[in-house]
Amino acid sequence: MGTDTVRSAASDDAAGRRREQRGWYFYDWACSVYSTSVLTVFLGPYLTSVAKNAADAEGYVHPLGIPVRAGSFFAYSVSLSVIVAVLVMPLVGAAADRSGRKKPLLAAAAYTGAAATTCMFLLGGDRYLLGGVLLVVANAAQSVAMMLYNSYLPQIAPPEERDAVSSRGWAFGYAAGSLVLVVNLVLYLAHESFGVSESTAVRICLAGAGLWWGGFALIPLLRLRDRPTAARAEGAATAGTTPGLRQLAATIRDMRRHPLTLGFLLAYLVYNDGIQTVISQASIYGSEELGLGQSTLIGAVLLVQVLAVAGALTMGRLARRYGAKRTILGSLVAWTLTLGIGYFLPAGAPVGFFVLAAAIGLVLGGSQALSRSLFSHLVPPGKEAEYFSAYEVSDRGMSWLGPLLFGLTYQLTGSYRDAIISLVAFFALGFLLLARVPVRRAIAEAGNPVPEKI
Template identity: 30%
Template sequence: MTTELVRGLDLQRGTRVPGRRIVAWAFWDWGSSAFNAVVTTFVFTVYLTSTKGFGETDVTSSVLGWGIGLSGLVVALIAPVTGQRSDGSGRRKFWLAVNTAIVVLCIAGLFFVSPSPVLLWLGVGLLAVGTVFFELAAVNYNAMLVQVSTPRTVGRVSGFGWAMGYFGGIVLLLILYFGFIHPDVGLFGVTSAEGLAVRVSMLLAALWFLLSALPVLLAVPEYHVPGQVQRPRVGFFRSYAVLGRDVAALWRESRRTVWFLLASAIFRDGLTGVFTFGGVLAAGTFGFSAGEVIIFAVAANVVAGLSTLVVGTLDDRVGPKPVIVTALIGLLVSGLVVFFLHDGGQIVFWTAGLALCLFVGPAQSASRTFLSRLVPAGREGEVFGLYATTGRAATFIAPSLFALCITIFGHQYWGIMGILLVLAVGLVILIPVKSPDRAPAEISGSAPTR
């Protein structure tokens, strides 16, 4: 039925989304910094890979890469089906709550990871499980973008959400830095002995995410399946057969959607790698202390947040593809500078590393709006599940190449080349994909029903 291919954003034409609903939605991004900035980038992964109690840096970095890669493979297998089932059940917000709660528990569990080679596996295991459920939560959260934006505002709303994530990271990192990590004796008498400053920071990060997730659950209405796109519910394993038919239909009706999913499978995985291993490289290759990593993280989030806010408006004016292509080229140039000048010390990482951050946020935000302008109504969760599977959820690519390059060449800085290779391949695949421009066009001639 052609009505099944009506765009979700088309159904939002002429509507006015209350500003408080947009802010409530974006607060989940604000809170997600507890996992993205604190856990997987600048604090806990640095603690795992630079604290000698867990083992040598090259070994712990490799274990971390393989652990995150495995979690991405799990998500790749289940994200589209779980998204599809949240579409059909009309329980998108419910599953956002459940998956977020599990991530919060995983973050809190990191408190028990004290420096020990044995506990390295507990830390990586909690990171892996947290990554799985964070990605599943993000499927439902990204699908809700269509509920809080219109064809004229989707770029700005998406950019606002991403920027909120960066600014949330700034605030939380500053609290952790001055409250626990920088002082010899922090709040509540916490010291760095046995990694206690980092471990207590994980408890605060868990609370931060929990509280920040509440507004979207309270202020944004539960998703209701549009009557013209309702489909019968099926069992979990039967959902894979439905998924296969839906992907085949996308290939027939909107081939550029499939090609974009493939391109983003590569370059967004590289974008994830930039932030996931940025703090690890700062400490292991450029000699940053734990405190210096956090100071860099604050500066990086300021740069990324401001650039994402500005470019969100540009996205609505010129379309998402020019934004993505420009950002990827900027990332490649900056990354090559970091690699070839790595002997130049911290000044190289400060300059070229911040340049990398200038481009990461706009590329991530524009990728989300690119797909939002294409996704059929009533299938947002399913398609964003594919987006997770083929993009950020497929995190086994960049971490595995990061780990493989370190394993082959024996030095941590070679991991940079693994990440840049992922970005370059994604850019090459993206270039021929037709842009959706500024407003959703038709899919297979289908017109909006309202």
């Protein structure tokens, strides 16, 4: 009888864990549409065109009196968003770990980002400053929300399941991105049939991503559950009162007690900076340097989304056979080769751009999903949200150094080819740093069980 009770409890626990995992997948389904339709496809070229409408005769806009080339405004806005995120995420992460109440914080961040994205419908004419502000708010809010979302992974999946669960989450996100992008492509290409201008069609796509994000975020908020923490039991009344940079410094100081975890995070921050910059700047490279039309760019991004679903699941299976670290290292080699090919693509050649998109799609989801699951093994128990706040600084298009380097290279050379090839440095250095991290020992020193294959 006692054995039956134990088995029943274990079965109930497994069923509850599966239910949470399925709810967790849906946050990727909700917010990935923002990353795809807004950040990757529509907002970069559209905000750049709005900035050009407001530019002076030399092609500069002057936010707060600072001369900025209109073609660099979007990249600089992405960089500014991570500065805001750096100030906010450590506070929220520490508060979540101390209180154990992640869901209210996740809801606040998700709906702030969704609201800012929906308000992008108001962009038009020369309102580039409004576009920059909304981009900064949406990106920073997405960083905070993704940090909280990622921090659930160690709690809802045991070590042997994390690569698969993380990969499924990314696959859900790319599937949603593909679905909505098809709808957006129909609206954009047939905008006259729908009785709207091209500009209005773009603004509908931007706002629609915000509505999608807010609507589907309800599913994980209903299914995920908060868990009590030791800090909550002790009554951490001062949670969230430390200034952002001081809290981030405190998190980094705590990581110094786990130098191998810090070493992996450094490698991730470097190579993921390159990944996110490629994602956020690829549409500008295609439109401004290669002279490709918006419909071609949308089709290429759709190809990335479709292949990223298969790529994420395939790389998850490769990780089970070869280990997550080796699989990630292989993906970084592929990223480097892809950028090299992109540098030599001739202008006005959509076929070459589609080949490039296919290569990106096959490695994109897997490199991100496996990085997330690998890092989850390196986080000390009870520090999930706090550590993932540092992780999230360079995730999902929030990297600041890559867009800054991209923007500065273009501002100094006037060439997007030089800007795109400069990103090879991130993948090469990231490869070297990750190769030096002994992940099995890092997991053990973090106080976590070491999976058989890692």
